[in-house]
Amino acid sequence: MPIPDDVTGEEIDADVRQELQSLPKGLAEDVARNLVMVAKLIDEDPEQAYGYSKVALRLASRVAAVREAAGFAAYANQKYSEALAEFRAARRMTGSAELWPVMADCERGMGRPEKALDMAGEPEVQKLDKAGQVEMRLVAAGARRDMGQLDAAIVTLQSPELASNSVQPWTARLRYAYADALLAAGREDEAREWFAKVVEADRDGSTDASDRLAELDGVAFVDAFDEEEDEGAGADVTPAADQAKEADADDDADDDADDDAEGSDK
Structure with a gap:
């Protein structure tokens, strides 16, 4: 190549x-x-x-x-x-043991969340640095969600790292996963609070937390360019129902003209 x-x-x-x-x-x-x-x-x-x-x-x-x-x-x-x-x-x-979390996530990708959870409990996790342990927690929570265990996923993400006010490289992703799990569980007010905390921590815009927050607040974003195109298209197109009416009117006019012609011949 x-x-x-x-x-x-x-x-x-x-x-x-x-x-x-x-x-x-x-x-x-x-x-x-x-x-x-x-x-x-x-x-x-x-x-x-x-x-x-x-x-x-x-x-x-x-x-x-x-x-x-x-x-x-x-x-x-x-x-x-x-x-x-x-x-x-x-x-x-x-x-x-550095690759342990991503190996566990591969098990999730292969449809084996139970295996990923088993790996989350192995001694290798204790050999990871703080970032690796947070990553393992994220994988474990994802495995819980794969299995339909939303409440367990939420509990899995609750940790000192989540509660900390200091912003670390993993903070935005951890808060985002927590907010998303809360929203999936129907806890919308709490989810909104945590998406707002993600926005505070996401300094490089690596997540779409601001969009998710706007959705929860009922804010709709409209692309002005697309809107202009729609208006332009609407000005040139006659609705189908109106086209049918116009065609009927033209047919009636033609019929009347034919009747008048026949009458004059008589």
């Missing part, structure tokens, strides 16, 4: 670059450039990112960072079975 000339491979994290040092120099550069493309495209064009990840995987399948990148690219394309296999391979190579 083509890679722009300005992508050198130097853009990757230092830790990944260190892993690639086990490869011959030219090969390490090729792998690094493909990994950069995965990182650049995974959000805007997941399918393309997946293609680059497969190239990197073919070149260096024994590098943990490559297996992890391949896992995230497959995950972004909802290829959950494939993603889980890659994450497991990366975990075997590193011994790290």
Whole structure:
């Protein structure tokens, strides 16, 4: 797959670059450039990112960072079975529990929420940092919702991290999941309160909490351009019922004219 000339491979994290040092120099550069493309495209064009990840995987399948990148690219394309296999391979190579939450979410994606809940109770969760533990809580709550256990999902999300007034990288997502669960459970007033708290924490606009809040407040947004198009179209189109009436009137006029012509002939 083509890679722009300005992508050198130097853009990757230092830790990944260190892993690639086990490869011959030219090969390490090729792998690094493909990994950069995965990182650049995974959000805007997941399918393309997946293609680059497969190239990197073919070149260096024994590098943990490559297996992890391949896992995230497959995950972004909802290829959950494939993603889980890659994450497991990366975990075997590193011994790290860092990927545990996303592995559990793959189980959800494969229709096995019970397995995801089992993983939420495993000792690996205690090895996670705070961000990882919050992520695991989000996955567990999602699994509860998959199983139709809304109240349990709400309870799962209730935590010191949710109650904290400090804003952390995970705060907006945690509050959003809580607000959404409350709304699904019919607790609209509480949901509105928490969507407002999401807006406060979502400094980079990563969620649609402001739109959800507006919906709860009964605010409707209208695209002015679309509205003008509708008005323009309405001015040129005669309603079907009126067209039928006009056609009938024309037919009657034609009949009257024919009758008058026949009378004059007589």
